[in-house]
Amino acid sequence: MPELVLTVEGQPLRVPAGISVLAALQGAAHWSLRRSLSGQRRGALCGMGTCFECRARVDGVLVRTCLIPVQPGMTVELLE
Amino acid sequence: MTALETDLLIIGAGPAGLSAALSAAQGGAAVLLADLGPGPGGQIWRGAKASDGGESGTLLRGVQRQPNITALYGAQVALSERGPQGGHAVQFSTPQGPRRVLAQKIILASGATERFLPFPGWTLPGVVGAGGLQAMVKSGLDVRGARVLVAGSGPLLLAVAAGMRAAGAEVVGVAEQASPTRLLGFGLAAQRGGKVGEAAKLLWALRGVPYWPATYPVEASGGERLTQVELGGLTRRTLECDWLAAGFGLVPDTRLAALFGCALEGGAVKVGAWQQTSQPGIYAAGELTGIGGVDKARLEGSMAGYTATGQVERLRDLPTQLEQARHFQASLSRSFALRPSLRTLPAAGTLICRCEDVPHAALQACPSWTEAKLQTRCGMGTCQGRVCGPAAETLYGWTFTGVRPPLLPLPLADLLGE
Ligand SMILES: Cc1cc2nc3c(=O)[nH]c(=O)nc-3n(C[C@H](O)[C@H](O)[C@H](O)COP(=O)(O)OP(=O)(O)OC[C@H]3O[C@@H](n4cnc5c(N)ncnc54)[C@H](O)[C@@H]3O)c2cc1C
Ligand code: FES
Numbered sequence: 424m425p426e427l428v429l430t431v432e433g434q435p436l437r438v439p440a441g442i443s444v445l446a447a448l449q450g451a452a453h454w455s456l457r458r459s460l461s462g463q464r465r466g467a468l469c470g471m472g473t474c475f476e477c478r479a480r481v482d483g484v485l486v487r488t489c490l491i492p493v494q495p496g497m498t499v500e501l502l503e
Numbered sequence: 504m505t506a507l508e509t510d511l512l513i514i515g516a517g518p519a520g521l522s523a524a525l526s527a528a529q530g531g532a533a534v535l536l537a538d539l540g541p542g543p544g545g546q547i548w549r550g551a552k553a554s555d556g557g558e559s560g561t562l563l564r565g566v567q568r569q570p571n572i573t574a575l576y577g578a579q580v581a582l583s584e585r586g587p588q589g590g591h592a593v594q595f596s597t598p599q600g601p602r603r604v605l606a607q608k609i610i611l612a613s614g615a616t617e618r619f620l621p622f623p624g625w626t627l628p629g630v631v632g633a634g635g636l637q638a639m640v641k642s643g644l645d646v647r648g649a650r651v652l653v654a655g656s657g658p659l660l661l662a663v664a665a666g667m668r669a670a671g672a673e674v675v676g677v678a679e680q681a682s683p684t685r686l687l688g689f690g691l692a693a694q695r696g697g698k699v700g701e702a703a704k705l706l707w708a709l710r711g712v713p714y715w716p717a718t719y720p721v722e723a724s725g726g727e728r729l730t731q732v733e734l735g736g737l738t739r740r741t742l743e744c745d746w747l748a749a750g751f752g753l754v755p756d757t758r759l760a761a762l763f764g765c766a767l768e769g770g771a772v773k774v775g776a777w778q779q780t781s782q783p784g785i786y787a788a789g790e791l792t793g794i795g796g797v798d799k800a801r802l803e804g805s806m807a808g809y810t811a812t813g814q815v816e817r818l819r820d821l822p823t824q825l826e827q828a829r830h831f832q833a834s835l836s837r838s839f840a841l842r843p844s845l846r847t848l849p850a851a852g853t854l855i856c857r858c859e860d861v862p863h864a865a866l867q868a869c870p871s872w873t874e875a876k877l878q879t880r881c882g883m884g885t886c887q888g889r890v891c892g893p894a895a896e897t898l899y900g901w902t903f904t905g906v907r908p909p910l911l912p913l914p915l916a917d918l919l920g921e
Contacts, residue, residue, distance in 0.1 A: 441550075442643025443541075449644050454628040454728045460860040464727060466628025468857075468890070470638030471546065472539055472579075473616045475885040476857065486598070489642065490577070492541045 429497040444488035444499060445470075445477045456488075457502040464503075478502065506603040509535040509573070511811055512593060514580060514759060515612030517545015518797045519789025519804035521562050523610045526808030526817070528569040535604060536572060537595060539579035545614055545789075546634060547797050549641040562801075578602060580759055590784065591763075608784045610807045611760055611772065614800075615753035615790035618893040620655075620841075621855050621863070622848040623722045625749070629729030633663045633750030640670050647671035650744040652732050654678040654720045655751045656839045658689075658796075663748055665708040675742055676713040678734050680751070680845060683716045685838045692834035696827065721848060723747055736844075752839055754893045755791040769793075770896075776822070778807035786811050795832030802828055846898050855898070856891040858884020863898075872901045 425440045431451055438447045445467055448456065455464035456477055467477040470489050477488045480500040488499070511527050513520045516538035524536045536543075543566070544551040548559040553567050566572055578595040586592045590607040617632040624630065631639065633655050640646055651672045653664045656679060664674045679686065693702055721735035733741045755771040766773045766781035771793045778786045788803035802825045809817050849855065851864040859880040869875040872882065872895065881895070882888030882903070892903035 439643065443639075446639065446643030446645075449639070456628075459626070459854075459857065463626060463854075463860075464628055465626060465857070466728070467631060467639065468619065468635060469617060469632050470635040470642065471616070473886065473889045474857070475889075478885070484598075489639070490540060491598070 427493060427495040429493055429495070429499060431499045432501060438493055440493065442493055444479070444481055444486075444491045444493055444497070447493050448477075448479070448488060448499065448501075453501060455503060506592070506605045507535060507573075507575075508605045509533045510606070511535070511608050511610065512537065512591070512604055512606035513610045513612060513808075514538075514593075515545065515614055515789065516540070516543040516574065516576075517612060517614050517789060517800065518547060518562075519614070519800040519807075520545065520610070520612035521566055522801045522804030523612060523786075523788055523808035523811075524572050525562065525565045525569065526805045526814070527610075527812045528566075528572050528808075529817070530809075530812045530814040531571065532812045534569075534572045535575060535606065536566075537575040537578045537580075537604070539577065541576055543574065543576075545800075546638065549638055575602065575604075580762070583762055608811045609763070609786070610778075610804075610811055611763070611765070611780070611785065611787045611791060612789045612800075612804060612807075613756045613759045613791050615794055616756050616889060616893070617750040618752050618754050618897065619749070619890055620751045620845055620848065620897060621853050621894055622720055623850050623853050624724050624729075625720075626854055626857055627723055627725055627729045628727070629725065629745060630723050630747045630749065633660055633748040634753070635750065636746055636748035637663045637666050640666065646746070648673065649746060650675050651746045651748055652676055652678070652720075652742055652744040654718075654732075654734075654747060654749040656680045656841060657750070657752045658835070658839075659750060659753070661705050661709065663750075664712060665705055667748070668708060668712070672746075674709070674712045675744055676715060677709075678715045678718040678720065678736075678738070680719045680736070680842055681716060681839050682842075685840070686716055689834060689838035692831060692838070696831040696834075698831075717842075719845060719848070720747060720749055751841060751845070751897070753790060753794045755793065757791055758889075760787060760791060770902075777810035778803055779810070793829075793832055794835065795828055796835075799825070799828035799832055841897055849898070855894055856881040856884065858886050858891075861891075866895065866899065869899075872903060875901070 468474040510532040551559040553563040578597045581596045582594040595602045715738040717737035722733040760772040772787040786807040788807040789800035849863040861879045861881040875881045
């Protein structure tokens with residue numbers, strides 16, 4: 424499986440090509456991706472673009488990470 | 504922004520949309536196939552490739568070989584209006600910015616979403632959908648050695664449990680809320696529907712995994728993420744696990760259809776014998792016309808693809824096959840009807856709306872969706888009621904009435920973009 428490197432929260436992360444940004448985050452034990460309005464931890468729920476719980480900034484743009492495949496050199500910042 | 508022009512726009516590239524594209528293209532029509540995901544396959548065949556074996560590979564190769572099918576991925580419908588020369592003008596939001604499509608006819612094939620039911624602790628990281636966990640694993644989540652508890656309702660739970668085992672997870676059990684009698688009824692219907700082989704394969708894949716009927720999660724707990732789940736109902740026990748994959752059946756995704764003004768019936772898009780909706784030139788196929796699984800989705804897709812492009816001579820025995828698939832669909836919804844006691848799972852403080860953090864107690868005090876929205880902002884957050892809508896339907900008997908364009912929060916630049 425070919426691999427690629429992206430930057431997650433300022434750290435380089437090597438992941439298999441072809442996976443989603445969400446899977447890359449989960450692989451690096453980022454289970455909690457954001458805080459809810461009342462400050463609770465939240466992680467991905469639906470895996471298919473419905474719940475918006477997996478959103479994060481990818482190259483500066485707010486996206487649903489479960490819908491975006493990883494690309495070499497991508498920068499991912501959590502909302503946490 | 505230059506517009507893409509096509510005879511037929513198909514929205515959704517799952518089994519229904521792919522089958523529709525292939526049938527339509529066989530008659531020579533120009534087809535544009537759009538999906539918000541990064542590739543074709545929909546839910547069941549997420550991440551599938553044309554080089555794969557089996558049904559999905561054959562269909563994908565067929566679609567690839569048709570020069571008159573163009574695919575547009577990462578594209579989610581945002582707005583739709585009448586086209587300048589009749590037909591429809593549909594605006595998609597894509598990572599590269601907005602795309603405008605002019606189409607004479609449209610087939611909607613947007614599939615289904617999962618129904619999530621709230622119980623204490625369901626918002627903890629590690630509590631995910633059943634199909635949701637399946638989707639995450641197909642997209643690269645590594646569950647090797649992880650302990651997974653599958654819960655909720657429907658035949659999907661078995662497919663997910665088998666999928667998790669194949670991916671190397673330890674499936675600690677499957678909790679199905681339906682009663683043993685109802686399940687027996689489903690087993691008999693599956694037998695009549697010729698699904699014995701499929702069922703035998705699943706059962707073999709799941710040998711040794713406990714299956715608890717009339718059982719459901721009553722509480723999930725943990726610190727930063729899930730560590731433990733308490734089950735209630737017929738089998739009461741507390742289990743240690745890393746993932747709770749909980750889904751309470753599927754709900755037709757009718758948002759797109761509502762945006763196009765198509766009539767709904769019983770929570771699904773209403774279609775006629777040729778898959779036509781109440782709107783001229785718009786057809787619907789697959790889960791959004793009623794949950795029935797991949798066979799029904801493929802048959803309806805082919806039907807819509809042929810009829811939308813005037814190839815009625817190619818239908819042959821499709822209507823008869825569809826009739827059988829719909830019988831099976833009816834037995835599915837009878838057998839896996841949700842038990843009323845699930846409505847008592849949320850505690851007063853359990854959040855129902857995850858986007859706006861609205862608790863059960865605040866919603867119990869509301870007489871309707873409209874009131875709930877006004878008083879609590881339930882369903883008005885980022886997901887626009889996609890998660891709490893089906894939950895509130897089960898909990899409070901409310902019908903979600905909230906689809907207003909745009910279908911997703913668009914960056915301002917997309918809306919203004921020319
Ligand atoms: C999360 C989940 C996982 C599932 N996993 C399995 C499984 O493992 N095995 C199984 O047998 N069944 C599974 N199912 C059941 C599944 O519904 C059917 O098996 C089958 O995939 C239905 O085919 P379809 O073409 O009707 O819809 P789908 O396969 O759901 O395809 C619909 C497509 O439409 C796209 N779409 C929706 N809205 C828009 C929009 N606004 N703009 C653009 N595109 C849009 C979606 O991205 C999707 O690709 C799953 C269902 C869900 C919800
Ligand atoms: S996990 Fe739900 S939108 Fe990504």
